[in-house]
Amino acid sequence: MAMNRIADTTNAVEVHGVVKHYGETKALDGVDLAVPQGTVMGVLGPNGAGKTTLVRVLSTLIRPDAGSAFVAGYDVLRQPRQLRRVIGLTGQYASVDEALSGRENLYMIGRLLDLSRRAARLRADELLERFSLTEAAGRAAKGYSGGMRRRLDLAASMIGAPRVLYLDEPTTGLDPRTRNEVWDEVQRMVGDGTTVLLTTQYMEEAENLAESVTVIDRGRVIAGGSIAELKAKVGGRTLHVRPVVVAELPSMAQALDEYGVHGATADQAAGLLSVPIADDGQLTSVVRALGAGGFGIAHMDTHLPSLDEVFLAVTGQRAGGTDPTDPTDPADPTDPAGTKIEEFAA
Amino acid sequence: MSAITLSPVERPDDAEGRIGLRANLRHIGALARRNLMQIKADPESMFDALLMPIIFTLLFVYVFGGAVSGSQHEYIQYMIPGLMAMMGMNIAMSVGSGINSDFKTGVMDRFRTMPIARSSVLVAKVVVEMGRMMVATTILLAMAFVLGLDVRTTPLHLLAAVALALAFGASLVWTSMLLGLAVNSPQAVQGIGMLVLMPLQFGSSIFAPTSTMPGWLESFTKINPLSNLADACRNLVNGGPVAHSVWITLAWSIGITAVTAPLAVMRFRKKT
Ligand SMILES: Nc1ncnc2c1ncn2[C@@H]1O[C@H](COP(=O)(O)OP(=O)(O)OP(=O)(O)O)[C@@H](O)[C@H]1O
Ligand SMILES: [Mg+2]
Numbered sequence: 001m002a003m004n005r006i007a008d009t010t011n012a013v014e015v016h017g018v019v020k021h022y023g024e025t026k027a028l029d030g031v032d033l034a035v036p037q038g039t040v041m042g043v044l045g046p047n048g049a050g051k052t053t054l055v056r057v058l059s060t061l062i063r064p065d066a067g068s069a070f071v072a073g074y075d076v077l078r079q080p081r082q083l084r085r086v087i088g089l090t091g092q093y094a095s096v097d098e099a100l101s102g103r104e105n106l107y108m109i110g111r112l113l114d115l116s117r118r119a120a121r122l123r124a125d126e127l128l129e130r131f132s133l134t135e136a137a138g139r140a141a142k143g144y145s146g147g148m149r150r151r152l153d154l155a156a157s158m159i160g161a162p163r164v165l166y167l168d169e170p171t172t173g174l175d176p177r178t179r180n181e182v183w184d185e186v187q188r189m190v191g192d193g194t195t196v197l198l199t200t201q202y203m204e205e206a207e208n209l210a211e212s213v214t215v216i217d218r219g220r221v222i223a224g225g226s227i228a229e230l231k232a233k234v235g236g237r238t239l240h241v242r243p244v245v246v247a248e249l250p251s252m253a254q255a256l257d258e259y260g261v262h263g264a265t266a267d268q269a270a271g272l273l274s275v276p277i278a279d280d281g282q283l284t285s286v287v288r289a290l291g292a293g294g295f296g297i298a299h300m301d302t303h304l305p306s307l308d309e310v311f312l313a314v315t316g317q318r319a320g321g322t323d324p325t326d327p328t329d330p331a332d333p334t335d336p337a338g339t340k341i342e343e344f345a346a
Numbered sequence: 347m348s349a350i351t352l353s354p355v356e357r358p359d360d361a362e363g364r365i366g367l368r369a370n371l372r373h374i375g376a377l378a379r380r381n382l383m384q385i386k387a388d389p390e391s392m393f394d395a396l397l398m399p400i401i402f403t404l405l406f407v408y409v410f411g412g413a414v415s416g417s418q419h420e421y422i423q424y425m426i427p428g429l430m431a432m433m434g435m436n437i438a439m440s441v442g443s444g445i446n447s448d449f450k451t452g453v454m455d456r457f458r459t460m461p462i463a464r465s466s467v468l469v470a471k472v473v474v475e476m477g478r479m480m481v482a483t484t485i486l487l488a489m490a491f492v493l494g495l496d497v498r499t500t501p502l503h504l505l506a507a508v509a510l511a512l513a514f515g516a517s518l519v520w521t522s523m524l525l526g527l528a529v530n531s532p533q534a535v536q537g538i539g540m541l542v543l544m545p546l547q548f549g550s551s552i553f554a555p556t557s558t559m560p561g562w563l564e565s566f567t568k569i570n571p572l573s574n575l576a577d578a579c580r581n582l583v584n585g586g587p588v589a590h591s592v593w594i595t596l597a598w599s600i601g602i603t604a605v606t607a608p609l610a611v612m613r614f615r616k617k618t
Contacts, residue, residue: 059459081364085461095452097380099387104380111376112462114369140387156456 011070012037012164012195013058018067020053020219027053028064029219035212040186040196042210042227044203050219051199052092055168058197059089072163088162092169092199094149095156096141102128102152103137106159113160127155130185147178154182158189165189167198171205183208203304207231237302239286241273244296249273252295259289277302365463373462377470385474391440395478398436399486402429407493410553419494426490427579428552430507431572433482434515435543441475441519442526443535449527449617458615465611468523475519476512483508498585507582510595514575517602524606527613552576571598 015033019026027050035041045051056062058071060080069076074083089095096105103124110120128137131151136144141152150170157165167186171179186209190196200206206213206227213230215223223230243252249266252273256264261282264275275286283302290297365373385391406425407418445468448454457467487495487504497504526535549563550556550572556564567573571594578591 061455061458081461084459087459089456089459091452091455093452095454095456097384097453098451099384100380104383108376108380109456109460112373112457112460114372142387 010037011035012039012072013041013197014070015054015058016068018054018057018064018069020050020057020062020064026219028057030067031216031219031221033214033221033224035195035197037195038190038193039212040190040198040210042206042213043197043199043216044201044206044213045199045216046201048218049216051216052168053219054216055089055091055166055197055199059087059166060084086163088157088160088165090150090153090157090165090167090170092172094153096149096152098142099140101138101140102133102144102148105141105152106155109156109159115159123159127158131155132181147174150174151178151182154185158185161192162194164195164197167196169199169201172201179205207304237277237304239275239277239283239300239302241275241286241290241297242271242299243273244298246271248295252290252293255293255295256286256289259285259292261285261289365461365466370463370466373466374470374473377457377467378473381470381474392478392481394440395437395482396485399429399433399482400489402432403486403489403493406553422490422493422495423498423584424555424580425553426486426495427507427583428550428576429486430483430511430579431514431575432547432552433486434479434511435518435547435572437475437479437482438515438518438522439536439539439543440522441471442522442524442529442539443532445471445523445526446529446532446535450532454614454617464615468520468607468610468614471523472516472519476516479512479515480508483511495583497583499582503582506592507579510578510582510592511575513599514571514595517599517606520603520606520610524610524613527610527617546570546572550576571595574598 011034013033013035015031018028018031020028029050031050031054033041033043033054043051043054053062057064058069058076060076060083063077071083072086074080074086076083096102097108100108106124106127107120110123111117115123125134125137128134131154133148133151133155136148141149144152150173154167154170157167165186170186171182174182183205186196186198196209198205198209210227212226213224214221215230241252243249246268249268249271253264253266256262256275261275264273266273275282277283277286403426406429407422410421410425454467458464487508522535522539525538526532529535529538549566550570551567552572556567556573559567574591574594575598578588578595580586581588581591
């Protein structure tokens with residue numbers, strides 16, 4: 001990516017060669033990034049990629065070892081005070097005060113942002129309403145569910161209507177309904193002119209919210225560009241076919257090939273046939289081909305490429321930081337937000 | 347959303363982004379309110395301030411009273427001013443572990459990304475702790491009057507003794523916060539706190555005159571600022587020369603604050 005070295009006012013966030021090492025760990029190893037004003041940038045990366053470290057550098061919580069970064073034209077190193085006036089942060093781990101009620105949490109933030117008492121109260125109520133927290137507003141945040149905490153946290157970072165909003169994995173661990181609520185609010189903020197830098201492990205989240213994505217791994221940018229560009233590299237959806245008889249997998253792949261559907265791969269261990277799908281017409285072709293061949297199909301679904309498949313496509317290798325035993329592993333097929341499942345009649 | 351809702355009380359016009367005095371006071375107020383609400387949510391956290399003065403007074407008066415002074419009344423006159431000196435230290439102890447656990451949650455991260463002076467979070471804590479010390483001291487004095495303490499000087503002298511104990515207490519709150527920010531776990535803060543607290547309290551003139559102690563211990567109690575504070579409070583209540591011990595105590599209070607407060611703010615700024 002070619003990047004202008006001078007702070008460019010059309011970019012709300014600019015990062016030039018930022019390095020942050022923790023001993024041997026290269027949390028950030030020369031990251032470049034630019035987020036045009038009023039857009040959403042998705043930073044995609046597996047566990048330990050350096051996403052949180054990047055957000056912490058951009059919100060003045062840690063100083064980088066090298067490189068420079070500008071937010072709304074302010075230098076993170078030299079103008080941290082001015083910078084804090086224009087940002088909002090929702091960290092990966094909820095940063096609400098457990099002992100306080102939802103309303104008191106938001107009121108406090110409002111007062112710290114120099115709103116008058118009345119304005120702080122009104123603003124708190126407005127945001128509680130928007131995040132469907134009005135009913136729980138008087139209860140201590142200690143008793144909130146994970147999703148409610150997250151929503152309260154998001155509300156807190158929106159109190160001051162920041163020009164630049166950082167969201168560090170805002171929907172990890174949320175149920176689909178809450179996740180959609182969060183997405184709606186983020187879109188609304190963007191509609192009001194806010195620039196958003198969003199980290200995520202989910203391709204689907206990036207696709208839903210972001211105009212462009214930066215894929216990072218082990219502290220380095222390994223791919224970047226618009227969603228469309230990335231998808232062109234990765235391919236669109238993938239169709240998974242689970243046959244009744246696993247032994248038939250190779251002949252199924254061959255049948256598809258003969259029918260003009262190419263690129264199908266058979267995974268004997270998983271008992272799955274994966275077929276890249278470019279358009280809906282191809283879905284029909286697959287069904288026709290398999291039907292004509294008389295193969296028994298137990299299950300079929302299409303899904304967006306997982307982060308792991310994105311990595312495979314852009315680097316030719318699996319994600320470096322991905323820990324197979326980690327429950328939050330994006331490649332985990334049981335993760336509801338990780339893949340977009342479209343069921344077909346089996 | 348209406349335009350009124352979002353207009354700040356004062357526009358952040360300063361190009362440097364510095365926080366004005368009024369804004370700073372408002373922030374400290376909002377943060378102190380947070381600390382008070384934390385106490386409200388967890389009333390047990392006030393047990394130390396409420397019960398310690400009662401238990402200590404009864405315990406020491408009836409256990410040591412006869413042995414040390416020969417008379418419980420004389421011992422009350424001797425020890426209550428010393429306990430005033432001790433209240434601040436015991437209250438300050440809990441601050442460090444509290445701030446350490448605060449960092450385990452993300453709240454501090456939020457504060458540190460907001461346009462407020464980073465010292466305001468700590469100053470708010472000091473303000474609330476001073477309030478807790480005043481509560482403890484009030485209870486202590488109420489107990490003492492019930493048990494028969496007379497102020498042999500003037501009420502003004504008594505107030506001066508309270509103020510002196512609070513000033514020293516404030517310096518200990520800063521020290522405790524510095525410890526809380528420097529150490530990894532709340533348990534470690536408590537452990538280290540106890541290690542410092544016990545010898546300072548008992549190796550002082552709070553509970554017993556130092557003249558009966560062995561030479562090395564007596565020299566330690568002489569330099570122990572708690573002895574100076576206890577002596578100052580005692581003479582402010584019972585009459586006697588106060589100038590020397592008051593000045594020494596003030597010097598300690600200012601000295602400790604001047605060193606630990608900036609260090610604590612610096613740690614707070616840098617803590618990851
Ligand atoms: N304070 C720290 N001390 C030591 N190592 C750290 C520290 N913070 C981060 N690291 C290391 O830096 C690397 C990047 O961490 P970071 O938290 O930025 O990853 P991430 O992309 O946010 O991961 P996740 O998806 O798990 O949140 C990791 O290997 C992590 O162990
Ligand atoms: Mg992270």
